[in-house]
Amino acid sequence: MNLMNFIIRKYITKLLTIVFIGFILIIAYMQYDTKTFLLGFKRIHNLLGRMYPIDFSILPELKQPIVETINIALFSSILALCTALLLLPILTNVLFRLKIIPKVFSAFFSVFRTMPFLIIAAILVSLFSTGVFSGFVSIYLINLLTAAKLLKEYAEEVELKQLEAMESLGSSKFVIYKNAILSNLKPQVISVYFLTLESSIRGASVLGLVGAGGIGQRLWQELNHLRYDRVSIIVITLVILIFIIDLVSYYFRNLQNTSQLTFERFILRKNVVRVAIPLIILGSIVYVTKFINISHERFFIGVKQLSVLGNGIITPDLAYSTKMFSELLVSIEIAFSATIFAAVTAIFTSYLSSVNLFGKYKALSMKVFINILRTFPPIIVALIFFRGFGPGAISSFFALYIYTVGVMTKMYNEVLEGINNNVLLMTKSLGLGSFVSYVKIIFNGYFPEFVTIVLYRFEANIKNSTILGMVGAGGIGHLLVNNIEYRNWNRISTLLIGLSLSIIIIENISYFIRMRVKK
Template identity: 45%
Template sequence: MTLEKFIKIQTIKSYTKYVIFCFIFILFFWQINLSFYDLVEGFSRLNYILSGMTTVDFSDYKIIFFKIFETFIIAFSSSLLGVILATLFSPFLSGYIIKNKFILKILTSFFLIFRTVPALVFAAILVNLISTGSFTGFISLLIITFFSASKLIKEYLEEIGEEKIRAFKSLGFGEFTFFKACIYPISKSYIVSIFFLSLESSMRGASVLGMVGAGGIGQELWKNLNYLRYDKVSFIIILLLLFIFITDSISYFFRKKDNFIKTSSYKAYRFQKIANKFFVLTILLILFYSIKMLYLSTDNLSMQTIIERFAVFLKKMRYIDFSYYKKGIKALLESFSLAFFATFLAAPTAIFISFFASANISNPKISMIVKFFINLIRTFPPVIVAIIFFSGFGPRFISGFFALYIYTTGVIAKVYTDTLESIEVDYGLYGKSIGLRKIYTYLKFWIPSTYTNFISIFLYRFESNMKNSSILGMVGAGGIGELLINHIGFRNWEKVWFLLLILVIAIILIENISIYIRKSVKI
């Protein structure tokens, strides 16, 4: 290949990128279907709402504190029990106990299907099958945590060295002793890490379950937004953000505690032992109180009524309404476009923000401020942001887009900044030595060296946003979630089954395509 031909090919590739970007922007503005006047009007209403939120009404502090605490109880108890059940069940999925590949394939597929259904969908279904209240929210998050944690622990168990397993088995241990003495001690720190990651996720999930009647602070938030009490909304959001931040900080500490607490001396070792016992005792006390609180919320439940409703729900599975495919697929495409545009447009924004957030690229003081901003926008659950935007733009695509765009920008920027800061090579010195500015060094050295990592982060977010887009639809952003919440409310289970079927198939398909692309990029 001649130099002239090579330059021509590179020029064509460069222009092709710009053409694709322009084409996606045109598609986006066509999708939102808003005039410039409508955008200005929407933002002016949003500005009025945000200015209304600058004043904080503390009058309902007792109710709100209780609801925040209830949210934490739902998240904590569901995460703990979900991870414990996942720890006990994951060996069956990893092939240590069940050797039959056909049975393993069925179990894995079953877990994959349940893992793809969003928690808010579970909550909405269970509220109609059981009743409203925190117990329903607890069951919803327990199911999600169990299936998600089982996958992560199963994958970890599969990576444990065969030599260690054979060494223990050669001593003649039975299956129970083998797991007690070998598998669980090896994976103990990882399981603790999974619990705290699940707690973070469940805290965000539990904060919006009240919107479908499943307990927690979401119910108060939804009520005050409907009554246009933005001063009360601001108080709820401040407390919720504070609670989520504390949960995230505690989670981060326990996942990284070995880096903070050194056990080089006997005194430090004893301190860690006492701290661990105190931590276990605290967890047991919280769990005891959680079970008591959740039990009290089940007073009005009639077991016979619940069984009858579940029987009808499962019976309708035989009568899946496939004639609903036109509306269902159209709504699914709306959710897909919401996830796609939010992720695609958040990606370049996150790259720009990461330049200032990375301490090894930007100024350390600027980095600290930007990291605080990133943590702030990623702490907001997308549903809450969507509800605020609904007040400005109404329940439409643009509101869901902004909610998902802001959240996705924060998450991608956080993960990508961590990736940039973990690089051992100092490309800044390379750029400085040839007279390049920081921004050009970032574009020419830092980004190309982390290209595969960024693609992986982008694809993971797109997978997650497909779930998030369906959840946003349940609170008015259109798409498949809107159809789901309507038919769940009227108990049109044959239509609900069809919508869940196409949603699960779409998410599994996206996940598999994403895995294929990630593998192709890394080759």
């Protein structure tokens, strides 16, 4: 590509971006006028005012829901990781060289991974009644699918020469799996566990919105009773809980093994791990069977109803497709517009929170603000905006926008803070200001990484917009929760097929764009 073509393409890209953002703004203005926005924000301001003074008297009553939330997140992550490790040999062709079996299982897992956890929880509640059991199983399934995908990718990076060497020595498949694969995946296994735990604590905190246990159930109850002074303390408790889990997760994922271990300490640690892991797994299974608290009668009734669900799922109501497509389009529009506006915002917030670009002390306050945005589960923000703007897409948009700004800023900020000091010195030597050099040089240089982050968040926001629709914030989630309530399994099948296909198509388009940008 010659210089002239490069310049032309650059200006055309900028022009198209400006036109596109302007087009979205025009559509938004046509649907929601200025008076609607002002009235909505006035209502939210009144709502926030009613959250003070905070009612601390309910703190003792929150103990049990908080314990339920932590139990669901903690033990579902442990058991899901163990299950994923057991399934790992059939998910990869590293051990058995069978191409068809891993492909079938991977395709099966990929389809189910497109289903948002709150939809699974709502379906389980309709089958097995309200309670912790439905919430635990839904989070367990999502954690299993996530852990299996990540571990599969890590396992396929194991050196084939090491496997072939062990095979040539006559080692059994189990020995090869244990010594060649699991031993190499130890750091990744720990990382995957804490990643799923972070996700689980956010998920478990809102399971109560569909009656699946946890602190979300009490949040929904107080919202319905208009006790905003109690809602505030529940939200603060949730934020603190998620923040603590994030800190613990961050510490362990970044904990480096010291190389100064003596032989005696190495043997001691190895023996402790050998004893501790089986005890943790066994203890988790025993404890889970006690705290999920479902009677045998209720369990078997739910199992019988699974056959009814299965019959409905395999016979979708195709006449419902038109309704499904119209609401699915709304969910995609919400996810897309929220991601685009969040991406534009994240360009500036990433700079303001980067220590090496904006300054250590000046960036600290922005980092704290971004962490607060990232900590709030989108569904809670949607509930607040729902009270201000009423049911509809605008509540979902703001919820996704706020959360996505926090996540994207954090991710791109890590890229910026990893820049080589020589690059920064080069930009300073040109005599450009800090922000000008960021926009003109650094952002352009790390644009592929930014696009990758934006595309990943868009994929995630498709699922998030579906969940938000379940609490009246517009989109296909609204149809799902209504049909789940009336057990219209044929229509639910149509909705899930449409949702899964759209997510798979978007993921493939996103992957293609990421590969093109990286070239």
